[in-house]
Amino acid sequence: MPFVFSPLSEDDKGPVSEGASFSSWGMDVSDPIPMRNDTMIEAKACPDCGHNSFFQNKERGEVICRNCSLVVADTMVDVGDDSRSFDQEEFERKSRTGAPFDPRIANQLITAIGAKGDYAKLDKRTKMLMQRISKKNSWTSSSLEVNLNTAFGQMRIFSSFLKLPESVEREAALIYRRAAEKGLTIKRSIEAIVISSLYVASRIYGLPKTMDDFVKAGKVEKKVLGKTYKMIVRELGLKLVPANPLDFINKFGSSLNLSAKVQTNAVKIAEKARQREMTSGLSPVSVAATSLYLSALKEGEKKTQKEVSDTTGITEATLRSRCKDFIRELKLGIRIR
Secondary structure, three states, X not given: OOOEEEOOOHHHOOOOOOOOOOHHHOOOOOOOOOOOOOOEEEOOOOOOOOOOOEEXXXXXXXXXXXXXXXXXXXXXXXXXXXOOOOOHHHHHHXXXXXXXXXXXXXXXXXXXXXXXXXXXXXXXXXXXXXXXHHHHHHHOOOHHHHHHHHHHHHHHHHHHHHOOOHHHHHHHHHHHHHHHHOOOOOOOOHHHHHHHHHHHHHHHOOOOOOHHHHHHHHOOOHHHHHHHHHHHHHHHOOOOOOOOHHHHHHHHHHHOOOOHHHHHHHHHHHHHHHHOOOOOOOOHHHHHHHHHHHHHHHOOOOOOHHHXXXXXXXXXXXXXXXXXHHHHHHOOOOOOO
């Protein structure tokens, strides 16, 4: 029967009952049991005398009956603080719990010491021995571990190419790990799952990244990326918030070398369109591109439709269609060809 601990009551702060001998435990009968070091235990009864009053000696990890001094348990675990630390250096020196969980490490049991360049300092015989050990170690790896090692290697490359922050990479690694454990990577391209995980993670963190950015990084078809990321969201029960067009205005405005005034007016145009419920069902990228193009025309910083199309990734026909709708509904008084 497991023991359940509860704080000492007011009646239990006094000395231990007379006749009990605690000299072997280094405790004096006349001393009261301190509140911070001892805990009352609620159990059915002592197996020897039948009483249900216990206390704990944390120095020895023992649970002792108050009435007959029987040691009921002797393997109690101390769940208190490991040690006191006053700065980061002291905390790292005294810590015995190891590094925190990192979803980017396949098995969390990496024991490699040193860098790969250290192999050059070894003699030929030792190099061959280390290679044999590494080869045999790979034989014992499970299929899931091999899959994760391959995927996380590709993920680091894609994340570096897309200049994603470490937090997004960690989230993507966790998403891929969950997908792999659920069997979603079977009979599917690892590359497609990896780039889709990165896309979902960037959506979760609200990064202004388009699908075309991930298509260029992963060299996968846009149609495949769309199907794969939707499958991951559906199977893992994830919830994605629709992207905000305002997040893309600064990004596209900087790429097109537009002034801050044009970008500010583009934000106002996009906000007016949202208030009139014109953006419902539209791609946030097309809304941002349309707002920037119309704002640039209004402020005299003309950009060709092809320049805007190449920068934002939407077609010129889509851009013209959105512009006509915005001009008509918002009464902007701008003419386009």
